[in-house]
Amino acid sequence: MFVYLGTSEDSWVVGNDYFSVAKNLPGPLQQIWDRLGNACGHVNKVGTLISWLSTAPDGTYAIMTKGGELLSNRQDVLAAAQPATSIDHISFSSLGGYFIRFNDGTVQISHPSGFSNTFHHLVSQYLDTSCQTRQYSPIRDIFFGAKDAVIVRTERELISAMLSQSLQTSLQALTNGELKSAGFVLGRNTVLCPCDPDQYFLEAVSGTRSKHLYQMLATKLPDQLVVMAMEKQSPSDDVLNSFIHGPFNNKLSVSSSTSPPQSQNRPSSFSGLSPLSSGGRSNHRHTISYAAPPDNKPWNGAPPQVTYPASGPTRQEIPPAARQRYEAIFANEAGGKPYLNGMEAAGVFMTSGLSRTDLAGIWDEADRDRNGVFDREEFVQAMWRIELQTGRVSPPLPPRPWNGQAPMQQYQPPPGTTPTYNYPPAPYQPVQQPSYIQPQGIQTIEILVAIRCKTCGAGLAPSETVYRSTTHHTIDYFCQTCLRPPTSTQVHLTAGKDIPQRKRSSLGCSGCWKDIKKGKMVWHCNKCWDKDLCQKCWGKVKKQCKHAASGQVAMMRVGKGGKGGDEDDDELIADVIDGVVSIATGGL
Structure with a gap:
């Protein structure tokens, strides 16, 4: 309470x-x-x-x-x-x-x-x-x-x-x-x-x-x-x-x-x-976005229809083909209603990839009656502004007048319900991803388990800089090249002190057949027979076994080869195997 x-x-x-x-x-x-x-x-x-x-x-x-x-x-x-x-x-x-x-x-x-x-x-x-x-x-x-x-x-x-x-x-x-x-x-x-x-x-x-x-x-x-x-x-x-x-x-x-x-x-x-x-607890998960004070009118479940002026500084002339596409999206999302509520509209807008700050400004421009919901024309105007700003359509959007007051809220779609739409391909523009910087630099995260990029599945390893996205229930990681949520933060991975050790194997990496030296990281699958991967092979999806996607691969550190004085013998055997492999592969 x-x-x-x-x-x-x-x-x-x-x-x-x-x-x-x-x-x-x-x-x-x-x-x-x-x-x-x-x-x-x-x-x-x-x-x-x-x-x-x-x-x-x-x-x-x-x-x-x-x-x-x-x-x-x-x-x-x-x-x-x-x-x-x-x-x-x-x-x-x-x-x-x-x-x-x-x-x-x-x-x-x-x-x-x-x-x-x-x-x-x-x-x-x-x-x-x-x-x-x-x-x-x-x-x-x-x-x-x-x-x-x-x-x-x-x-x-x-x-x-x-x-x-x-x-x-x-x-x-x-x-x-x-x-x-x-x-x-x-x-x-x-x-x-x-x-x-x-x-x-x-x-x-x-x-x-x-x-x-x-x-x-x-x-x-x-x-x-x-x-x-x-x-x-x-x-x-x-x-x-x-x-x-x-x-x-x-x-x-x-x-x-x-x-x-x-x-x-x-x-x-x-x-x-x-x-x-x-x-x-309630299962409601609502999000709000607005920039202007509410009109304090009684809420009746449906927004009033807005009459737009024939022309004006904020009125956008939209090509018929684009308007038809936006109206089709509106009809699909509204399900027969004459409006989209704030959550429904936000769910569509967030698929554009624009930052929340940009979307909040567009929301302010398009929501003409300031009631937090979108009728068809308001939605069409918002979609046109979004695609202008992303460069998917032309001409470019002129600078928006700044009203001196930024939105007091930001919004995000409910988790797991975000629709996806096929936007026209946008010209390549370098996008600056948000990064969270600690006072001492990029945040360092200790990991004890094997992690993979949520988008492409590539293995991620200690000493790498990746992106991290957190919600109430999940933590996801993304490599440097894949798309990630706009709220993700840049982190530096490091191996935790309590990471388990694995006895050094004379067979080496199952992907490249090279030896994995003592103290190095190894990714071991208990489901596959003696399946070990070095850091380089763990980063390649094709080298991973089928159990990697289900989280059954463990990240470990190579320790001693055996008990007593067996470590030197294991290293000698490993050196011999390295020589044999080098001869067999022509030194590749």
């Missing part, structure tokens, strides 16, 4: 995997909330899309969707948080600073002026606050609150400063109390109220279990809603709407997930165990 506490007592959000209720949100957050509501069909279902939510008092937000998409109205955050799938969490200080935690153990913070002196003093031994690039740090999460309150969770401990007495008391259960001994740690959905140091929501997690400690006496967030969210209930829309429009005299103190509080003056207690069952 997640909670948002605003700068006024009647500004709040609460939700879980099944529902969400929001009231009196600041302008930027309300805009994205409406857009997410349009994407899932109802504003009370926005919770089905959200993995975690972070905000600042000025309306700044960072939302990670369950589809792995990062949404934010801070362009500097979007630029730093790349790729989005590598982000663990983001938090904002009241002075405008941000903290980003990546899943590879690195963190990044904004300029030091965005943080209080209290923060600088607290994290000085864990973080170089003068560095605005990625750096390694044991800090896992940071939570900012009112009056310079801050909680920092490192890999080993919780440290804090400027906390109210009630918050300090509650936090003791995670520092030296029952929850710490039970293996619980502070979760990333923890929220400290930005205007009242005595109002907070603490999440404690341990594996599949979660507990919550909260005190929100001064807020008007109904305690019944919090209990429903913790108990993973899914109330009806009528019930949820009554919490928004009906009067409430909320006296929420510390509430259990099993029953509402009996007295607002009772001592703090934690909610009962509530399993984080993955089976109960």
